[in-house]
Amino acid sequence: MDIMTHDLGALFAQLGLDSDPASIDAFIAQNYPLPDDVKVSQADFWSENQKRFLQEQMLIDAQWAMAVDELNARLHQSQPRQ
Numbered sequence: 736m737d738i739m740t741h742d743l744g745a746l747f748a749q750l751g752l753d754s755d756p757a758s759i760d761a762f763i764a765q766n767y768p769l770p771d772d773v774k775v776s777q778a779d780f781w782s783e784n785q786k787r788f789l790q791e792q793m794l795i796d797a798q799w800a801m802a803v804d805e806l807n808a809r810l811h812q813s814q815p816r817q
């Protein structure tokens with residue numbers, strides 16, 4: 736049984752990034768806005784391994800997919816969260 740949380744913080748940790756809320760907000764602010772025609776998994780700020788992980792998670796609709804969707808929305812939305 737998989738009891739791991741698959742939220743945005745856990746996704747950042749999985750990607751090898753600082754995963755506390757302030758670090759997540761700073762990462763999003765630094766990379767916002769992502770152009771509408773760029774998928775979150777194709778953004779140039781990811782390493783090749785990070786891109787591959789994000790692509791695979793969305794392709795197989797894995798448990799991480801909801802967190803990847805949330806990150807995608809936060810990087811593309813018209814008004815950044817405060």
